[in-house]
Amino acid sequence: MSEVRDFVHKVVPDWCPGCGDFGLLAGLKKALPGVELEPNEVMLVSGIGCSSNLPGFINTYGMHTLHGRALPVAQGFKLANHKMTVIAVGGDGDGYGIGVGHLVHAMRRNIDMTYIVMNNAVYGLTTGQTSPTSGLRMKTKSTPFGNPELPINPLTLALGSGCSFVARVYTGHVTQLVDVVQKAIRHQGFALVDAFSPCVTFNKINTHDFFKTNVKDINKLGYDSSDIHAAFREAAREDYIATGIFYQKERPCYEATEEETLHVPLIDHELGLSEEDQAQLMAEFI
């Protein structure tokens, strides 16, 4: 049995003090032992951004890929080595901007993995430009007169793309976060967790105080998370900001449709060129 300390890594996070990403890091370290995972059984894949530095701060296998490209690498990895638990992480620019094409396809493809987006509604690492989740009229470095674009709604996008697990948390609410992340990991299929994770340096609107006063955990309100219409409604509402598991419905994941090659992880296949193999291969050549 693992414990939180097994996941602690000696590299100290370089995030600004108070950055929301600390909350997710702490929550992950708590969530993993709770779902009975050892450090060697977890693969964390990230893109590029402040948030994408997270795999460097936790003791698991990890890969810090390219801006927006965590999901392709994570999916290829999972298909090769699918006994591992694969968790991709990154920012909203990474996942909903440059990488949003991959996200849509990953959701409909439904490979068994979890994707957590630390959503701070701004580009942190590049020092505060507007992001795909920045509010209309929000002033940022790149939009000094206000953002002219409507923000993306990642939850309705996910619901419309066939995502089989759709959730949102605020990283300051660690108990809820741990619970949702554990359920996302246990979910068989692609799970999206949109995690409000305030950028204390570049976003003066979506602050810790803002979320503390505005979010409401819908799972505490007798909500039915198998009802996709209810999920769309909650995801789109404007009177408060809903958090929790909006939608969960298991359907066969990609791997299940590829039984033949994937019932054993590919890397564990019996290989080599037996005489039988050779005969078969030669027959194929002719």
Add this chain to the structure above:
Amino acid sequence: MDRKSTFETEAEERVRKSKALVSAITVRFAGDSGDGIQLAGDQFADTTAVMGNDFATLPDFPAEIRAPVGTLPGVSSFQIQFSDSIIFSPGDLADVLIAMNPAALKVNLAQVKKKGLIVVNGSVFNEPNLKKAGWKTNPLEDATLRDFQILNVPLSALTQTALKDQPLKLSEVERCKNFFALGMVFWLYSRSRDHTVEWIKKKFAKRPEIVNANLRALEAGYNYADMTEVMPVQYEVKQAALEPGTYRKITGNEATAIGFITGARLANKTMFYGSYPITPASNILHDLARHKNYNVKTFQAEDEIAACGAAIGASFGGELGVTATSGPGLCLKAESVNLAVMAELPLVVIDVQRAGPSTGMPTKTEQADLLQVMFGRNGESPIAVVAPKTPSDCFQMALEAVRIALKYMTPVVFLSEGNIANAAEPWKLPELDRLPKIEVNHPSAGKGPFLPYARHPETLARPWEVPGTRGLEHRIGGLAKADLTGNVSYDPENNQRMVEFRARKIARIANDIPEATIDGPESGRLLILGWGGTYGVIYEAVRNLKREGITVSHVHLNYLNPFPKNLEKILGQFEHVLIPELNMGQLLFLIRARYPKVNASGLNKVQGQPFQTKEIEEKIKSIW
């Protein structure tokens, strides 16, 4: 002609025909892209393989699936040279052209030898078709074709006659005319029909009426040729003296697919193939997708970036990651390939080059991605580059790409070409147990901390650990890596060291690849230096010139980065080096940069078409 005389030829009715033995023949089929030209060509090539000739093919088709009927851009063609001796090129000019319509005649006329035979489908040489093809007058009725032997055969009408009692729609009957034409060519060159008969039966097994119709059309064409007086001579090309063994016809893309399956097997690895469809690389994906039973996982990604990223993820996961594309897709993959350079993971990137820039001419061939694969990534980013030189050579070079990627923990580009990908030649099946195994070691946890960037003293490759192993947890990525630990590092000296390590690692591959070999004298006035798919034409040009008393040497490169160790020495032995390439001088650029003392010049062509032997010969003569 009535059906009786077509099908039940009476011996006494026959015109007495003579038979002539020839050494090599070039046949060209041409028609609308919907006329089944490629299919007829393939069948002719298959039969030629079965009959034991050496051969090389040149398919050429438009990018549109069905370009407007009867137009010049809609013309598809298939050329094959077959011979009783070893050949590597599909021939320059055809001995016989089968032109299914006026447009096909117009586009292909320049590709026929003087006095060559042109079989035209007279049924469709009418006003509207002539106009669409840009003929002002009917070339069958004026002097346009006086340099050729013309055989005007109403192919459509004869096919209809032959199939008139068949339960088929007229459009279906019309589609059988390629088999009528094929039957005629089979007769002309004394080819057996058996292979094609079997193929038709198998291919259309679910539709017996189509089987019947095609078989009849084939037979009718064969008999027509036998009967007609316009084909007085039947030709025969004897078997070529190929090395003993079992042969099959193989295209470059088929050999590529089989090569990578075999390479992964020899390395005891499963293979992950991430790809996004693109001409002319797609049929590698189709071939591999049928081979799941060989532990190949194919993954059609949402774009090339994802295809390459997924292959990299699979490589980190412990598989052989392979991704394939053509020029436009290669541009998209550049950033990901660089991630594999920094993470030092094995990865094979197949680039089947096509004519660019941009979307260019998707179905046409070119060799203009060489500098892109060498330099088209940010930062100092050396990777290995290999290039097959003929369709069957794709097999061998695929094994090499796998070996180098795994042994040196590096991306390797397998630089193929449209012309190699679709062209076919005979391939001798390898003896699998004679192929050298590719050794791969995965470390297990030792006593001290795991050092993911501790290098092998000889190859400088880092260890390839498989995630999941207890005690080896570590993180890699695209940020600069500290020597040994692989931790993120901004240390200036460390960065210099790591950049140099990666460069030296690639350079050391030169110790591990075959030296370049010279065809011809080892020194002299002129060396022809080629790479990739120009092999066949250069080989034949050099051979032809030798017969004329002009002796030049030929070196052909399979390894473009690093170059073979002895290349500099070889180049130094010649007064002049001529580099023919299907680009504006990219290998020339590399050679001049690396070996500035070498007196090199180029022969360059960017028409989407391969060189003809004659073009190489003329250039050699002009500087000789």
